[in-house]
Amino acid sequence: MVQHDLSSPLSGMAMKHGPLVALLATAALGLENGAAPTPPMGWRSWNAFARSITQDIMEKQMEALATPFAPVVGWTHTGNASLVDVGYIHAGLDDAWQACGTGIAGPGGQPSFHNESGYPLVNKTRFPSMSSMVARGHALGLQVGWYDNNCMCGEGSSRLTPEQIDLDIHGDVQFLADMQFDGLKADGCGPGRNMTELSRLINKTGRQVYIENCHYNKISNGEPMPKGAQPDSKGRIFPYWKDNVTGGTLVCPENSFRASGDIRNSWNSWFGNLETLKPYQDPVHPISQPNCWAYADMLMVGVFASEDDPEAGPAASVAEWRTHFGAWAIVSSPLILSFDLSNRTTLETVWPFITNLEAIEVSQTWAGHPGRQVLQNESVQVWTKQLGPKRAAVLAINMESAAKAQPLQVEIGLTELLPSLTGPIRVRDVWGHRDLAPPATGDGTLTTQPIQPHDSAFLVVEAAS
Numbered sequence: 001m002v003q004h005d006l007s008s009p010l011s012g013m014a015m016k017h018g019p020l021v022a023l024l025a026t027a028a029l030g031l032e033n034g035a036a037p038t039p040p041m042g043w044r045s046w047n048a049f050a051r052s053i054t055q056d057i058m059e060k061q062m063e064a065l066a067t068p069f070a071p072v073v074g075w076t077h078t079g080n081a082s083l084v085d086v087g088y089i090h091a092g093l094d095d096a097w098q099a100c101g102t103g104i105a106g107p108g109g110q111p112s113f114h115n116e117s118g119y120p121l122v123n124k125t126r127f128p129s130m131s132s133m134v135a136r137g138h139a140l141g142l143q144v145g146w147y148d149n150n151c152m153c154g155e156g157s158s159r160l161t162p163e164q165i166d167l168d169i170h171g172d173v174q175f176l177a178d179m180q181f182d183g184l185k186a187d188g189c190g191p192g193r194n195m196t197e198l199s200r201l202i203n204k205t206g207r208q209v210y211i212e213n214c215h216y217n218k219i220s221n222g223e224p225m226p227k228g229a230q231p232d233s234k235g236r237i238f239p240y241w242k243d244n245v246t247g248g249t250l251v252c253p254e255n256s257f258r259a260s261g262d263i264r265n266s267w268n269s270w271f272g273n274l275e276t277l278k279p280y281q282d283p284v285h286p287i288s289q290p291n292c293w294a295y296a297d298m299l300m301v302g303v304f305a306s307e308d309d310p311e312a313g314p315a316a317s318v319a320e321w322r323t324h325f326g327a328w329a330i331v332s333s334p335l336i337l338s339f340d341l342s343n344r345t346t347l348e349t350v351w352p353f354i355t356n357l358e359a360i361e362v363s364q365t366w367a368g369h370p371g372r373q374v375l376q377n378e379s380v381q382v383w384t385k386q387l388g389p390k391r392a393a394v395l396a397i398n399m400e401s402a403a404k405a406q407p408l409q410v411e412i413g414l415t416e417l418l419p420s421l422t423g424p425i426r427v428r429d430v431w432g433h434r435d436l437a438p439p440a441t442g443d444g445t446l447t448t449q450p451i452q453p454h455d456s457a458f459l460v461v462e463a464a465s
Contacts, residue, residue, distance in 0.1 A: 035210040036255035038364045040334040042090025047338035052308040055127040064341035066140035074357045092145035099123045100153035109159030118171030145183030154189035177205040188215030199253040213254035247285035252292035263297035265313030281372045288370040302339030302346045319455040322353045329363035330395045332370035358430045362393040384417045390463035392417040398451040407450035424464035
């Protein structure tokens with residue numbers, strides 16, 4: 001048995017916390033359309049179906065979201081619950097809806113998938129009636145999301161004129177409104193790259209649309225870099241504090257933003273993506289906040305290679321999937337499932353933790369901070385999120401590979417989680433739905449039970465008085 005002591009360079013840093021679900025006192029709280037006051041929960045098509053997606057598949061997946069499947073621990077109603085019942089209300093279409101090569105092209109360019117007026121051209125074989133698909137989702141109690149600036153047959157090679165690009169952006173927004181979509185994932189493979197303008201146009205329609213920036217926002221050649229912006233090596237702009245005034249005006253013209261690259265079906269990819277959220281988790285003035293959530297990409301829970309996506313990779317263990325889910329929950333990353341919901345065996349396997357109401361509560365609670373890391377080494381990671389003035393969640397992860405097969409205990413300094421966690425405490429095991437005996441030592445530390453490789457302890461700690 002190996003013990004790890006929690007010590008952190010963040011020790012002693014003051015954190016400003018408001019009451020439960022209070023909003024930070026900044027000049028702006030992300031995109032002010034009210035579409036994502038809490039981290040969105042739902043499902044998106046790419047990881048399970050990739051290029052194989054069709055309207056029929058989409059409608060079956062939406063039906064699976066809304067169909068009662070099994071009981072949920074702690075649910076106040078009798079009988080079976082659905083994923084919609086516990087909060088998974090978003091159903092997102094990803095790439096592969098478009099009629100590639102059927103649209104207009106610029107001089108010497110490849111044909112696009114927009115017509116001369118800028119309206120997007122749908123593959124009618126795969127999607128005979130997009131509006132009917134959306135209406136079906138609405139009838140099931142879902143918010144249905146679209147995808148644009150596509151990467152399949154991306155229009156960057158179409159050599160479109162600036163005038164045509166502008167028409168296409170307006171045409172996409174008109175299509176979004178015409179079909180009555182409730183969300184948009186804006187990717188970064190086409191020529192449209194001004195997120196501020198795209199958001200303005202969407203909001204002008206009068207529809208409340210959840211906007212996900214998937215590397216859409218990018219500075220154009222010759223344009224001055226906004227003061228405070230921190231672009232990556234490709235010139236892509238992420239939310240930032242205007243004029244470098246931390247805690248001042250937040251420039252975030254979206255509701256969530258992909259801080260990471262595309263997720264892959266491996267432990268290292270998951271936790272590599274999780275690392276990219278750290279720059280947006282400042283202890284006092286986090287950028288990731290209501291209506292501006294830092295996103296580590298879709299969950300790979302339940303995803304593995306299939307006929308629809310043979311490149312999805314092998315299935316992970318249940319413990320790994322559960323830990324992956326807990327890691328997204330404790331940092332307020334949107335909880336977007338992406339496995340085949342019609343596979344009842346897989347759904348039954350992951351149901352206990354993707355519908356764990358205590359884990360979901362951690363994800364959905366806002367008490368002034370999205371969650372942050374307090375320990376990282378080769379063997380252990382520890383993340384925490386404040387849930388109230390004297391209440392915090394903690395996720396301790398055994399990062400050792402299964403080949404080493406060595407359980408670890410982690411010793412956690414309670415004031416590393418919250419300075420107010422002094423004196424007697426109550427401890428709740430989130431995964432086990434049970435109260436644990438408080439620490440016997442009274443020395444201000446909490447030691448987890450042994451954690452198996454690639455598994456986790458998910459706890460909520462609260463001052464007893």
